[in-house]
Structures are given as C-alpha cells and as structure tokens.
Amino acid sequence: xxxxxxxxxxESLEQMIVTGEFADGERLDEVRLAEHFNVSRTPLREAxxxxxxxxxxxxxxxxxxxxxxxxxxxxxEMFEVMAELEAMCGRLAARRLTDKGLEQLEQAAAxxxxxxxxxxxxxxxRANERFHYLIYEASGNSYLTSEAKRxxxxxxxxxxxxxxxxxxxxxxxxxxRDALTALSNGNPDTAAESLRNHVAIQGExxxxxxxxxxxxxxxxx
Amino acid sequence: xxxxxxxxxxESLEQMIVTGEFADGERLDEVRLAEHFNVSRTPLREAxxxxxxxxxxxxxxxxxxxxxxxxxxxxxEMFEVMAELEAMCGRLAARRLTDKGLEQLEQAAAxxxxxxxxxxxxxxxRANERFHYLIYEASGNSYLTSEAKRxxxxxxxxxxxxxxxxxxxxxxxxxxRDALTALSNGNPDTAAESLRNHVAIQGExxxxxxxxxxxxxxxxx
DNA sequence: ATCAATTATTTTGTATACAATATTTACAAC
DNA sequence: GTTGTAAATATTGTATACAAAATAATTGAT
Numbered sequence: 001x002x003x004x005x006x007x008x009x010x011e012s013l014e015q016m017i018v019t020g021e022f023a024d025g026e027r028l029d030e031v032r033l034a035e036h037f038n039v040s041r042t043p044l045r046e047a048x049x050x051x052x053x054x055x056x057x058x059x060x061x062x063x064x065x066x067x068x069x070x071x072x073x074x075x076x077e078m079f080e081v082m083a084e085l086e087a088m089c090g091r092l093a094a095r096r097l098t099d100k101g102l103e104q105l106e107q108a109a110a111x112x113x114x115x116x117x118x119x120x121x122x123x124x125x126r127a128n129e130r131f132h133y134l135i136y137e138a139s140g141n142s143y144l145t146s147e148a149k150r151x152x153x154x155x156x157x158x159x160x161x162x163x164x165x166x167x168x169x170x171x172x173x174x175x176x177r178d179a180l181t182a183l184s185n186g187n188p189d190t191a192a193e194s195l196r197n198h199v200a201i202q203g204e205x206x207x208x209x210x211x212x213x214x215x216x217x218x219x220x221x
Numbered sequence: 222x223x224x225x226x227x228x229x230x231x232e233s234l235e236q237m238i239v240t241g242e243f244a245d246g247e248r249l250d251e252v253r254l255a256e257h258f259n260v261s262r263t264p265l266r267e268a269x270x271x272x273x274x275x276x277x278x279x280x281x282x283x284x285x286x287x288x289x290x291x292x293x294x295x296x297x298e299m300f301e302v303m304a305e306l307e308a309m310c311g312r313l314a315a316r317r318l319t320d321k322g323l324e325q326l327e328q329a330a331a332x333x334x335x336x337x338x339x340x341x342x343x344x345x346x347r348a349n350e351r352f353h354y355l356i357y358e359a360s361g362n363s364y365l366t367s368e369a370k371r372x373x374x375x376x377x378x379x380x381x382x383x384x385x386x387x388x389x390x391x392x393x394x395x396x397x398r399d400a401l402t403a404l405s406n407g408n409p410d411t412a413a414e415s416l417r418n419h420v421a422i423q424g425e426x427x428x429x430x431x432x433x434x435x436x437x438x439x440x441x442x
Numbered sequence: 443a444t445c446a447a448t449t450a451t452t453t454t455g456t457a458t459a460c461a462a463t464a465t466t467t468a469c470a471a472c
Numbered sequence: 473g474t475t476g477t478a479a480a481t482a483t484t485g486t487a488t489a490c491a492a493a494a495t496a497a498t499t500g501a502t
Contacts, residue, residue: 006270006485007282030454040487042263045455049227049267053274061228062454062493077364081309088305143298227455251484261457266485283463283484 006043010050017056017067018157024069028057055154078155079203085148086132087196093138094183094191101138102184108134109180116173121163131176135183135195162205175201227264231271238277238288239378245290249278276375299376300424306369307353308417314359315404315412322359323405329355330401337394342384352397356404356416383426396422 013033016022034044052059058066070078097105111127129152136148162168175198182191234254237243255265273280279287291299318326332348350373357369383389396419403412 031452041454042486042488046267046270046485049270050274053271064454074364077362080362081365081368084305084309088302141298141301143295144302147302252482262484263456263458267455285484 006046009037010047022067026067028065082151083196083199086199087192089136089139090191090195091188093135094186094188096140097138105134109176116169227267230258231268243288247288249286297424303372304417304420307420308413310357310360311412311416312409314356315407315409317361318359326355337390
C-alpha cells in the first residue's frame, strides 16, 4: 500500500481536529499548515477537500476552510442514526452470523472483559471497537458495514469521553453480553433492540459530559 | 452563494459518471479532463478528491482516479440501507410532522399524481424526490436528513431506471398514498413499514433491469 | 473620535514547472 | 514466439508563480 503525502496530512489533520486542537469555526490557515507539515499548499488543499467531504471542515469559497465541531444537537442526532445503523447490523448479523464469526465476537467480548477488569480504558476502547466492527461485518452488507464504520469513527472521540464516567464501562459490558446472547441465539429483533439501546444510551449519557466538552477548546499555537 | 471552478467541475464530473459516460474501472485522465473543462490539473484534482470521498471514484496513489460503478450486489446493499434510513425518517416524521409539513407533503403527493396521469416520468421523478425530501426533513434530525439525501442522490440514476418499468409508477404512487396516510395519522410503525417496503421494492425491482444496465456502458471519446 | 473611502496586505484559486514514479516501447536473448 | 531488460514516454504528485478576491490598514472627512 502506497501513500501520498496528502493522505498523511489528511490523517494528521483529522486527528488534530477530533482531538480538539482547533476551536469550532476556526479558520485553517493554508500557508501556516503547509509550513507545519513541510509541504506546499497543493497537497494540503487536497487534504482539505477530503476533510470537507467527510464533514470535518466547511469550505467557503474565497474565504477558507473552517473546522466544524458538531454541536450538541447534531451529536445527539448522529447518535440517533448510529443507533439505527447498529440495530440494522445486529438484525442482519443475527440471521447471517457464521460459527467463525460468533467465535470472533466471543473473543472480542472476552477482550472487553479483560480490559474492564484491569480498568484500562484504552484497551477497552480497542476491544469495544473490534466487537462492534465484527457485528458490522457480520451483517453481510458491505455498504452498511462501511457506513457504520464511518459514523462510528466520527463519533469515536465523543464515545471515548463516556468511558470516563463512573460505572459506564461495566454497564456497556453488560449491554455487550446481551447483544452477544441475542446474536448467538439468532434472534434478530432482540439483537437489534439491544444494540439500538446500547448506542442510544451513549447518546443519553453524552448529555452529562457537555459541560466539560464545551469548556476546553484549544487553539493551535 | 459563490462558486469555485472546482465545484462546477465536481458537479459536471459527478453527472458524467452517474449518467454512465465512463465505464466501470475506467481511468480518468487528468490532462484530458483538464483540457475538456478548460482548466489546469489543480482544480481538477481537487474535484477528484471530493468525488473519491463520496465513493464515485477510487484514488490509487501514483496510479490515478478510477470510476467506480456500484456492482449489482453493492446496489442491493445500498437499497437495503436506504430502506432503513427511509423507515427511520418515516417513524420520526410520523411523530413530529407539523400541519404545514403535512400540507407540503400532500401537495408533493398531488404533484406525483398529476405527473403520473400525464405519464411524464421526468415530472414524476421531481415530484417524487420532493415528496421524499420532505419526509427526510420532517424527521427533525438534520444529520439523518443529510445522510438520507446523500444516499438518495447516489441511488438516483438507478431509481430513475425503474420508472421505465410498466406499471411501476402506479405502484409507487400507491405506496406514497399509504405512507402519507400513516404519516397523517401519526402512526410511526406503519409509516416506517410502508416506506421501508417502498424502497425495498425498488431494490427488488431493480433485479429486472440489470441486463440492460450491464450492457450499455459508454466511453468518453 | 467615528465613519467612509481608498490603498496596502493577505489569502485563496488556478496555472505552470518540475521531480518522482509508472507504463509503454524497443530490443536482445533464449 | 516468448520472456526479460533497458530506454523512452507518459502520468502522477508537489512546488512555485501569479491573478483575483477578501481582509486589514491608512487616510481623510465630518
């Protein structure tokens, strides 16, 4: 797999944006960023085009690129859609899950348990991601899988915040067990419902964290 | 609203791709296209970046941009997801529809009826699009609305083909009436179900058209 | 001092130039 | 004729240059 510089720039910028390096609405100065990455404006602008397409920045002609952090309402909306996509994946996966797929899911769930026991949020985050991705893939719908992954990634930083809430990791784990049981039993409706709730709860829990989210916005020096 | 040249290029290219101007997998020659649009490669490449993000072309580093027509399986998958998004919009819209929203929907549905009676597929297509967009917007979830519109647009050329099938327009119209009734009665489950079927049927009907779809691929001279 | 108008400075958008990598062609060996 | 290799050609990726537009600074009038 080859890479162009622009790809690395896009990834870096993406990371910088989601980690809150820029304030909402802040303009991304092309020359400054180009210098920062030691490239010319050309590959940088190409990266901005891609970021704009994925909604991380807004491109205003003759004005520039402005970072776009989803507001509270939009985040709730995104979680609402994520819940539905997740439910859909669950419903399909319950019907189509193979023995091997189930085994992988159980392993991923076990990984979550271990991470929870050791209290390692980073490990839990990774195992959790694997668990969900496996369900997406088990849906047998590759377009759905890619869309689910895309939105999952977009919501990543906000979901991550939630693990800091006391007891959330345990609750999340129990929800995983429920989903796994439904999938293992081949029960589409139950699988869909448990996964929908699993994500919907994230949207609700998110409420509690808004204060801290709004207060610490950083600016690139 | 201002435009950059690149935006116009993106739109034109998008149109050219979905209307089948290029074969699947065909490489888009940057210099040739740049000449075609009377621009340099710079804005053209920026347009390609955007197209790649929306999945219309695949960018292979040091190789070029290749148009990506969804295959049969992927199209079915996309219709499956569209059905779910549509159902979700319907469910939410049934709960949140305002008087004014209902009125607009009725007008759009009436527009469909007129177009159907006159047998004008173009008019029907436009009225139909308006009908669906109104439902998306009535969901009250702006993120969902934009995602639904995005996928709707992506499937546009394939849906359009279906209207050519004998009797499809009448059937589609009846499905619209059912959905409208459910929405008007504020019945979320029925609205969701009727819209899900409405789209799912499109996916199924699509089967019949694959032969013709596969046979006429054109190449840009 | 405030505001408007004009000039200077930035900054974006695009063209062009050039370097690095792929692809094609030509040619030789078998 | 096929295969392998080397030169030639074409194509992508990036830097630089410049034109057009937007923003900031300056000046002048009230």
